[in-house]
Amino acid sequence: MAIWGTRDFRFLWGGRAISLLGSWLLVVAVPAHMYALTGSVFATGMTLAAEYLPPLLLGPVAGILVDRWDRRRVMITADVLRAGAVAFMFIGTPTAIYAAVVAESVGAVVFRPAAQAHVPAVVGTGRTLTSANSWNAVTDGVVRLVGPPLGGVLFAWAGFEVLIGLDVASYLISAAAIACTRRRPGPKANRQKPALTKPGRLERRLLPLTGVFLAANAALSALLVPFGMRNLGGSTQIGLVLSALGAGFLAGAVLVRWSDRLQLRTVLAGAQLATAGGFALLFSARELGVAVVAAVVIGAFGSVTVVAPQIAVQRSVDNDQLGRVSAVFLAVEALATLIGAIVGPWVAQSVSLHFAAMGAAVIAAVGALVGAVTVPRVMLPAKRSNEQADSPCVNPVR
Incomplete structure (x- = not known):
């Protein structure tokens, strides 16, 4: 529990947890809505392909850029980008949904390596790093339990547009939480000896x-x-x-x-x-x-x-x-x-x-x-x- 004494980690964890829940709310809703629009199993399955395409094409390039830029700024920008991408789904057409899924995935390609690289700078490389990753694993488990069924219920009860709004809000809250962490030296000024x-x-x-x-x-x-x-x-x-x-x-x-x-x-x-x-x-x-x-x-x-x-x-x-x-x-x-x-x-x-x-x-x-x-x-x-x-x-x- 000592990890919770690190204020910046509390903000990082909170922002990540909220944005992750917003994303998992759409895990069921996006393919369900696509199937309702098209009636095609193939078109529904292509939403998964659209999600995995950016990591395959842009992953290593994004990592190089993350190492050159301020990671805190990168995460904030990526969250704002993902909020805008998800908001594009309000248009409601299959093309708009595919484009939004791709754009949201691009934001994730940038955010995830920046977050993984930023955590050791915040909590260090000792036992608190294990604690930080353990708590993130707890978060993933809870979200996996709650997110998909809750998203399915909200999709049936409130509609696709409500879930879009919740996901957009989750990314903006995450960006605000990360903005409340302090600025740290850039990667070049924070070189550490391999352990x-x-x-x-x-x-x-x-x-x-x-x-x-x-x-x-x-x-x-x-x-x-x-x-x-x-x-x-x-x-x-x-x-x-x-x-x-x-x-x-x-x-x-x-x-x-x-x-x-x-x-x-x-x-x-x-x-x-x-x-x-x-x-x-x-x-x-x-x-x-x-x-x-x-x-x-x-x-x-x-x-x-x-x-x-x-x-x-x-x-x-x-x-x-x-x-x-x-x-x-x-x-x-x-x-x-x-x-x-x-x-x-x-x-x-x-x-x-x-x-x-x-x-x-x-x-x-x-x-x-x-x-x-x-x-x-x-x-x-x-x-x-x-x-x-x-x-x-x-x-x-x-």
Whole structure:
């Protein structure tokens, strides 16, 4: 709880939480509205493609720019851009919605690496960095639990335009919160000595392993709905499994906090193996109770698999290069997710759903074993603490 003594982190966390909730409110509403407009499954699916296109094309370039500009200004500008992009959906046509999704994703491509690079500058690279990422994981879990069903209810009860307004407001609130954090030295003036290992070595090992795991995870996630419809009883049961995933994600935040005591390779290998086992159990389940337990395991250890490399990168990379490195990881995440979401259903259609699910789980397990051998022997926590002093809010950027 000591992280809450850092005033700037409270503003960053609050703004991120509100904007994230606004975005997840539209996760169900945007494709539902698109389907209502067009009646086309393909046109509805293209909203997902529109979201992933900017990270693939602009991710590394955005990271370089983030490292050259003031990250606080970048985040404020990105939030304002995303607010304007979402407001463009008020036009209501399919073309306007596609354009808005692309523009909002461009803002996210800039915001996410800036935020990941800015957090260590605010809280330091010691144990408070783990706490900060753990609380962000808690936020993600809560939003995953609350956002989609709440968005679905509001979409049916109040309409698409109300959800657009709420998302626009969430981005503007986030921009105001970030503006209440103090100005900090630019990346070039805040160079830090790497804390884990030689520059680039750790990141080169983590990048392909992260991509393989996320591709397998995306394939399995894409198969969850048809599996639930066939084997678990329908959409209500699928909703319970998705809620269990969110609950597991909350538990994973605690596991991340305790992982500071172990080597990174041990944390990653154990978490990936547990996640792969959870997926194997889930897609072998014939009873809802078993599926719910498996989903909790997947959520808990899957969050560790995602957050632990992020913490390691934040500690090992010079702060003036952290934006571009984070952007590369985010681009790989987008590419891996897109590949998995396409290949998983294709294999299921060509062979069988069970074969595709078990194959993806095996790939995730093999990736864990490879990581146990190839990831350098380093501890997840920093070798030295670099906590930042708190300071009062200053006037917003003009």
